[in-house]
Amino acid sequence: MYPYIPNTKEDEQRMLEVIGVNSIDDLFSDIPEDVKLKRDLNLNPSMSELEAAKYMKKLAESNTPIDDLTCFLGAGAYDHYIPSIVGHITSRSEFYTSYTPYQAEISQGTLQYIFEYQTLICNLTGMDVSNASLYDGGTAIAEAAFMASNITRRNKVVISKTVNPEYRKVLKTYAHLQQIEVVEIDDKEGVTDLDQLKNHVDNKTAAVIVQSPNFFGIIEDLETIGEIAHSQKRTMFVTSVDPISLGILKTPGSLGADIVVGEGQSMGMPLAFGGPYLGFMATKKAHMRKLPGRIVGETVDVDGNRAFVLTLQAREQHIRREKATSNICSNQGVNTLAATVYLVTLGKEGLREVATQATQKAHYAFEQITKSGKYKPLFDKPFFKEFVVTSSVDADEINKKLLEEKILGGYSLGREYPQYKNGILYAVTEKRTKEEIDTLSSVLEGII
Amino acid sequence: MKTYNKLIFELSKPGRTAYRLPENDVDQVALEELIPEEYLNKDELDLPELSEVDIIRHYTNLSNKNFGVDTGFYPLGSCTMKYNPKINENMAALDGFANIHPLQPEETVQGALRLMYEIDRALCEISGMDKMTLQPAAGAHGELTGLTLIKAYHENRGDTKRTKIIVPDSAHGTNPASAVMAGFDTVEIKSTEEGLVDLESLKAVLNDEIAGLMLTNPNTLGLFDRNIKEIADLVHEAGGLVYYDGANANAILGKARPGDMGFDVVHFNIHKTFSTPHGGGGPGSGPVGVKECLLEFLPVPTVEKDGDRYYLNYDIPKSVGKMKDFHGHFNILVRAYTYILTMGRDGLKKASEMAVLNSNYLAHRLKDHYNLQENAIFKHEFVLAGLKGDFLDVSTLDVAKRLLDYGYHPPTVYFPLIVNEALMPEPTETESKETLDEFAEALIKIAEEAKENPEILKEAPHDTPVRRVDETRAARNPILKYEG
Numbered sequence: 001m002y003p004y005i006p007n008t009k010e011d012e013q014r015m016l017e018v019i020g021v022n023s024i025d026d027l028f029s030d031i032p033e034d035v036k037l038k039r040d041l042n043l044n045p046s047m048s049e050l051e052a053a054k055y056m057k058k059l060a061e062s063n064t065p066i067d068d069l070t071c072f073l074g075a076g077a078y079d080h081y082i083p084s085i086v087g088h089i090t091s092r093s094e095f096y097t098s099y100t101p102y103q104a105e106i107s108q109g110t111l112q113y114i115f116e117y118q119t120l121i122c123n124l125t126g127m128d129v130s131n132a133s134l135y136d137g138g139t140a141i142a143e144a145a146f147m148a149s150n151i152t153r154r155n156k157v158v159i160s161k162t163v164n165p166e167y168r169k170v171l172k173t174y175a176h177l178q179q180i181e182v183v184e185i186d187d188k189e190g191v192t193d194l195d196q197l198k199n200h201v202d203n204k205t206a207a208v209i210v211q212s213p214n215f216f217g218i219i220e221d222l223e224t225i226g227e228i229a230h231s232q233k234r235t236m237f238v239t240s241v242d243p244i245s246l247g248i249l250k251t252p253g254s255l256g257a258d259i260v261v262g263e264g265q266s267m268g269m270p271l272a273f274g275g276p277y278l279g280f281m282a283t284k285k286a287h288m289r290k291l292p293g294r295i296v297g298e299t300v301d302v303d304g305n306r307a308f309v310l311t312l313q314a315r316e317q318h319i320r321r322e323k324a325t326s327n328i329c330s331n332q333g334v335n336t337l338a339a340t341v342y343l344v345t346l347g348k349e350g351l352r353e354v355a356t357q358a359t360q361k362a363h364y365a366f367e368q369i370t371k372s373g374k375y376k377p378l379f380d381k382p383f384f385k386e387f388v389v390t391s392s393v394d395a396d397e398i399n400k401k402l403l404e405e406k407i408l409g410g411y412s413l414g415r416e417y418p419q420y421k422n423g424i425l426y427a428v429t430e431k432r433t434k435e436e437i438d439t440l441s442s443v444l445e446g447i448i
Numbered sequence: 449m450k451t452y453n454k455l456i457f458e459l460s461k462p463g464r465t466a467y468r469l470p471e472n473d474v475d476q477v478a479l480e481e482l483i484p485e486e487y488l489n490k491d492e493l494d495l496p497e498l499s500e501v502d503i504i505r506h507y508t509n510l511s512n513k514n515f516g517v518d519t520g521f522y523p524l525g526s527c528t529m530k531y532n533p534k535i536n537e538n539m540a541a542l543d544g545f546a547n548i549h550p551l552q553p554e555e556t557v558q559g560a561l562r563l564m565y566e567i568d569r570a571l572c573e574i575s576g577m578d579k580m581t582l583q584p585a586a587g588a589h590g591e592l593t594g595l596t597l598i599k600a601y602h603e604n605r606g607d608t609k610r611t612k613i614i615v616p617d618s619a620h621g622t623n624p625a626s627a628v629m630a631g632f633d634t635v636e637i638k639s640t641e642e643g644l645v646d647l648e649s650l651k652a653v654l655n656d657e658i659a660g661l662m663l664t665n666p667n668t669l670g671l672f673d674r675n676i677k678e679i680a681d682l683v684h685e686a687g688g689l690v691y692y693d694g695a696n697a698n699a700i701l702g703k704a705r706p707g708d709m710g711f712d713v714v715h716f717n718i719h720k721t722f723s724t725p726h727g728g729g730g731p732g733s734g735p736v737g738v739k740e741c742l743l744e745f746l747p748v749p750t751v752e753k754d755g756d757r758y759y760l761n762y763d764i765p766k767s768v769g770k771m772k773d774f775h776g777h778f779n780i781l782v783r784a785y786t787y788i789l790t791m792g793r794d795g796l797k798k799a800s801e802m803a804v805l806n807s808n809y810l811a812h813r814l815k816d817h818y819n820l821q822e823n824a825i826f827k828h829e830f831v832l833a834g835l836k837g838d839f840l841d842v843s844t845l846d847v848a849k850r851l852l853d854y855g856y857h858p859p860t861v862y863f864p865l866i867v868n869e870a871l872m873p874e875p876t877e878t879e880s881k882e883t884l885d886e887f888a889e890a891l892i893k894i895a896e897e898a899k900e901n902p903e904i905l906k907e908a909p910h911d912t913p914v915r916r917v918d919e920t921r922a923a924r925n926p927i928l929k930y931e932g
Contacts, residue, residue, distance in 0.1 A: 001798075002791070002795050002798060002799075003533070004530070004531050004533055004723075004791075004799075004877075004878050005795075005798060005799065005802050005877050005878065006878070006879065006880035006881075007802055007805070007806070007877075007880060007881060011880070011881040012802075012805060014881070015805055015806075015808075015809040015881060016805070018809055018812050018813070019805075019808045019809055019812050020812075021808075024801045024804075024805060026825075027801075027804050027805060027808055027825055028703055028801075028804070029825065030671070030672045030674060030825045030827075031672050031674070031700070031703065031704050032674050032676075032677070034677060035676060035677060035704050035705075035708050035709045036703065036704055037702060037703060037704055037705055037708065040702070040793050040794075040797075041573055041574060041701075041702050041793040041796065041797070042573050042793070043570055043573060043574075043788065043792055043793040043796070044789065044792050044793070045792045045793060045794055046790060046791055046792030046793075046794050046795040047789050047790050047792060048790075049535050049790065051789075052535065052539075052786055052789040052790045053535060053538070053539065055789060056539045056542070056782070056785070056786055056789070057539075057542065057544075058559075059544070059545075059559035059560075059562055059563050060539075060542040060543065060544025060545050060559055061544055061559065062544070062558050062559035062562070063544040063545070063548050063556065063557050063558065063559040063560050064544075064548070064552070064556040064557075065543045065544050065546075065547040065548055066547050066548065066549060067543060067547055069556075071549065073549050073551055073552070075551055076773065076774075077549055077550055077551070077774070079549070081469065083466070083467055085466070085500055085503060085504060087541075088504070089503075089504070089507045089508075089511075091537070092507070092508070092511040093516055093517075093518040093532075094511035094512065094514040094515070094516050094518065094519060095511055095514060095516070095727070095728055096516070096532070096725040096726075096727050096728065097516030097517040097518045097519075097522075097532050097725055097726070098514050098515060098516040098517075098522075098726065098727075098728045099522070099524060099527055099529060099726040099728065099729065100726075100728070100729045101728065101729070102524075103515075103848070103852065103857060103858060104914070104917045104919075105849070105852055105909050105912040105913070105914055105915060105916065105917065106513075106514070106515035106852055106857065106912055106913070107513075107514060107515065107728075108510070108513040108514070108913050108914055109510040109511050109512070109513045109514030109728075110514055110728040110729070112455070112510055112513075113507070113510060115455075115928075115929070115930070116455060116456050116457070116930070118928055118929050119457065119929040119930040120495065122929045123493075123494035123495065123929075124493075124494075124495075128928075128929075129928050129929070130928070130929070132729065133730075135585035135586070135589060135731075135772060136585070136772060136773045136774075137773060138770070138772060138773040139585070139589075139771075139772060139773075146629070166770065166773045166774065167773065169769050169770040170769075170770050170771065170772060170773065172769055173596065173747070173768055173769035173770055173771060176768075176769075177592075177595075177596060177599065177629065177630045177631040178629075178631045179631065219483065219487050246489070246493075247493065248479060248483070248488055248489060249483075249487055249488065249489055250487060250488065250489045251489065254489075263773070270546040270547055270779075271546070271547055271548060271549045271550065272540075272545065272546050272547075272548070272778055272779035273545070273548045273549070273550050273557065273560045273774070273775060273778040273779070274550030274773065274774025274775045274776070274778055275550075275585070275731070275772075275773070275774060275775070275776060275777040275778050275779065275780075276585070276730075276731035276733075276777040276778075276779060276780055277773070288926065288928070294729065295926075295928060296928070297922035297923070297926050297927055297928055298922065298927040298928075299917050299918045299919065299921045299922035299927075300917070300918055300921065301914040301915040301916060301917045301918070302907075302915045302916050302918075303914075303915055305451075305453065305914055305915075306453060307914040307917040307918075308917075309917045309918075309919055309922050311919070311922040311923050311926060311928075312923060312926060313923075314923075316621075317588070317621040317622050317624075317625035317626075318621040318622075318863075319621070320621075320625070321621045321624040321625060322624035322625060322627065322628045322634045323628075324621070324625040324628075326625070326629060327588045327589075327591065327592055327622050327625035327626040327628075327629045328586075328588055328589075329586065329587065329588045329621075329622050330585075330586045330587075330588070330729050330730035330731070330732050331729045331730050332727075332729075332730045332731045333726070333727030333728040333729035333730035333731060334725065334727035334728065334730070334731065335727075335730070335731055336728075336729075337507075337728070340456075341503065341507065343495060344456050344466070344495070344496050344498060344503055345466045345467050345498075345500070345503055346466075346467050346495070347460075347464075347465065347466060347467070347495045347496055347497045347498060348492060348493050348494075348495045348496070348497050349465060349497070350465070350466075350467040350469075351493055351495060352493060353469055354469070356472075356479060357469065357472045359479060359482055359483065360472060360474055360475070360476055360477060360479075360482070361472070361474050363477065363482050364474035364475060382482070382483045382484055382487065384483075399553070400553075403553065403556070408549065408552060408556075411551060430469060430472075433470075433473055434473040434474045435473075437474070
C-alpha cells in the first residue's frame with residue numbers, strides 16, 4: 001500500500017502480540033483524549049508516484065528556468081558552470097543518506113571529504129583553519145560577528161553598506177539578540193567610505209566587516225581597510241568573499257583578514273530559488289577553538305592507519321549545551337561535497353580560467369552597454385564579474401522589456417540603495433557568450 | 449580489496465585536467481589592464497590537478513567507506529533516519545525548481561511560490577499552527593528563529609524583564625545552545641523519575657522573568673508527556689510562551705498536534721519527519737510555525753496568495769527581519785512536499801503508527817537483555833540504560849562499536865544525559881519486522897559476548913574501513929588541513 005512502509009498486516013498483528021497490546025490505538029493511549037486529533041488531517045489522500053510527479057512537474061513548469069532565459073542576474077547567487085561530475089558524486093546515496101559522522105569508523109567517506117574541503121577553503125582564502133561549513137553567506141557573517149564579539153568581549157561591529165544587503169539584514173536580526181550594536185558605513189563612489197570607517201572604529205569595536213568584491217562588484221582596498229580595523233588592538237577584520245574571485249585576486253589572508261567568510265553557491269550548486277547553498281568560514285589558528293560548527297581533524301586508528309574524526313567538539317552544542325560557541329548542529333553536508341568536487345575538478349588552472357573569463361566578459365559587457373552613452377557607469381572603480389550602470393529609465397521598466405526578449409536582467413539597486421534609484425547591477429559569468437552579451441546590449445539600446 | 453586510503457591532493461599531477469570551458473569569445477584583454485595589479489594574485493593557486501576519472505574513482509572509493517540509510521539499518525535515536533524516497537530527488541532536480549534564481553521576477557516563479565504557499569498550509573495543518581516561515585535552514589536554526597519571535601513578542605509588550613528560557617534536563621543540546629545564542633539565560637528543570645516534566649519543579653521556576661519553555665513531546669526518552677496541557681497553561685499563566693522542538697514529530701503525525709497541545713511556536717526538522725536526506729550533516733530545513741500571537745513578528749518575506757497570484761510579502765512592519773538569505777532551503781522543501789503528496793493524510797498517519805509500533809516492538813525484544821523502563825508505552829524511540837547485569841568493564845560505547853561489526857549503524861549513545869549508559873534506538877516506520885528481528889538478535893548476541901568475551905567488544909570494531917580512532921590525539925594536536 002505504501003512503498004516506504006514494509007510491515008504487512010500480518011507483521012503488525014504479530015508485533016502487537018509480542019508487545020502485548022490489542023491494537024495500534026493502544027500504543028497511542030498515552031496521549032490524553034483532549035489533545036488527540038479526532039479527525040483526519042485536511043490533506044490530500046496519498047498519491048502514487050506518477051500522480052505526485054505529475055503534480056510537481058506542473059508546478060515546476062509554471063516557473064521559467066534560467067536555461068530558457070539568458071541570465072545577467074547575480075547579486076549573491078550566480079549562474080556559473082557546474083561540471084557534470086559534481087551531481088554524479090553528490091547523488092551517491094552512501095553520502096547523501098548518511099548523517100553527521102558521529103561513528104567515525106563507518107563515516108570515513110564524509111569525514112575525509114570534509115577534511116579535503118577544509119584544506120581547499122584554507123588554500124583558497126589564505127587562512128589556517130576552516131570549519132565544515134555554515135548555512136549560507138549571510139548567517140556566516142552573523143556567526144563571524146558573534147565569534148569576534150566572543151573573542152574580543154566587545155559588542156559593536158562595523159559593517160560596510162557595500163556588503164550584500166541580504167547579509168546585513170541577517171546580521172542585524174542576529175545582532176539584536178545579543179545586543180550587539182551594528183554600525184553601517186556608507187559607500188563613497190561604490191566602495192567603503194574609509195574616512196567614515198576610521199571615525200567609527202574604536203576600542204569597543206569587535207569587528208570590521210567588509211565584502212570584496214563588494215555588492216556592486218567592485219574590489220575593495222582590503223589592505224587599507226585591514227589597517228584601519230587593526231588600528232584598534234584586538235579588533236577583528238572580517239571579509240566576505242566570492243570564492244570564484246579568488247581564482248585571480250589576492251587572498252584575504254594575505255591582506256590581513258582574521259576571519260574569512262562567504263557564500264559558496266558559486267562552487268557547484270544550482271540556483272534552486274535561493275537554497276540550499278553553503279556558507280564558508282576560515283580563520284587563523286589562534287581562533288580555531290572559537291569557530292562555530294563542525295570541524296574534522298586527522299588522526300590514526302588503533303592499528304595506526306590514517307583516519308579522520310570530528311574534533312575540537314568541546315566548542316559544540318551536543319557537548320557544551322549552553323556554553324557552546326554556536327547552536328549550529330548540522331553543516332551543509334552534500335553541498336560541502338559539491339564545493340569540494342567543484343574545486344578539485346576545476347583545479348589549479350580551471351578556477352583561474354573561470355575567474356578570468358568572467359572578468360573579461362563582464363568588462364566586455366560593460367563596454368558594450370555603456371558605449372552608446374544611454375547607459376552610464378555609476379562608479380569608476382575596478383570590478384570583477386558584476387558592475388552597475390544607470391540611465392534615465394526606471395530599472396524595473398528596463399527589466400520588463402528585457403524579459404520580453406527572454407533576458408533575465410540585472411538587479412535593481414533602488415530597492416536597497418534609494419540614492420542609486422535607476423541603477424542596475426549586472427552579473428556576467430563565464431557561461432555568457434559574446435552573442436548573448438551583444439544581444440543584451442542591443443536590446444538595452446533599443447529601450448531608450 | 450585493499451582499503452583505499454588516499455587524499456585527493458595525493459593524486460595530483462601537474463598537467464592533468466578535469467574541466468574544459470568553451471574558448472573565450474570576447475576580447476581577451478589582459479587582466480592587468482582590467483584590474484590594478486596590486487589586487488591580483490600572482491601566485492599559482494594551491495589546488496590539485498586531476499583527470500575526471502581520478503576524481504570519480506576517488507570519491508566513489510570514499511563513498512564505499514560510508515554507511516547510509518541505503519546501506520543498512522540506521523536507528524540513530526532522535527535523528528529519524530527514515531528512507532529517503534528517490535522520487536523526491538528527481539523532483540528536486542527538475543529544471544523548473546533547480547534552475548531558478550531567487551531574485552527572479554515573481555511572475556516567472558509562480559510555481560515555486562505556490563509550492564511554498566502549499567507546503568506552508570500543509571505544515572500548518574499537520575502542526576495545528578496558523579502560519580509558517582520557511583526560512584530556517586535546519587532544526588537548530590528553527591529554534592533560534594522561534595526564540596527570536598518569542599523575544600520580539602515580549603519586547604513588543606515592553607516586557608523586558610523576561611530574559612530566561614526554561615529547558616528540561618532531557619532536552620536536545622541545541623535547546624540550551626539556541627537559547628543562549630538568542631540572548632537568553634537558561635533555567636534547567638529536572639525530570640520526574642518517569643522522565644516527564646516535573647510540574648513542581650516547573651512551578652518553582654515560573655515567574656515574571658520567564659520568556660518561555662522549550663519542550664520536545666514526545667520527549668527524548670520517547671515518552672509522551674501527558675501533562676502537556678497543564679504545562680502549557682502554567683507557562684502561559686506566568687506570561688511565558690511555549691516552544692515545540694519538532695525533532696520527535698515523527699511519532700504523532702495525524703495523531704496529535706502541537707497547536708492543540710498549547711504550543712505557541714513550533715519547528716519541524718524536515719530532514720527527519722519529512723524524509724529529506726540528512727546528507728552527511730545537511731542541508732536540513734527547519735520551518736517554524738506560529739500561533740496568531742506571533743504572526744506580526746514573522747521573518748520577511750512570507751509567501752501569500754492573492755486570487756490566483758502568489759507573492760512574497762515584505763510588508764510586516766514588526767517583523768524580526770531576515771533569519772537567512774533569500775527564501776530558505778527551497779529545494780529541500782520541494783523534496784518534502786513531494787513526500788507529503790505521496791504519503792497524504794492517510795500515509796503520514798500510517799507512518800507514525802508504524803514508527804511507534806516498530807519502536808515498541810524493538811523495545812520488547814530487547815528488554816530482557818538491556819535495562820528498559822518498565823510498563824511504559826514508547827513513541828517513536830526509547831532509551832536503554834546499558835546492558836542488564838553487572839558489566840563494569842563493558843560500556844555502551846563498546847556495545848555500539850561492536851554493532852558496527854554486525855553491519856549496523858549504532859543507536860544514539862550517551863543521550864539523553866539523564867540516563868546512564870544511554871543507548872537510544874529509533875527504528876522509524878521504513879524498517880521491516882525482519883530487520884528489527886535481526887537487529888535485536890545482534891544486540892542480544894552482543895549482550896552474550898559481553899559476558900563471555902568482553903574483549904571482543906572492547907576492541908571492536910574489527911571489520912570496518914578503519915578501527916577505533918584516536919579522538920584525543922585529534923583534539924590535542926589538531927591537524928585540520930592537508931599540509932603535503
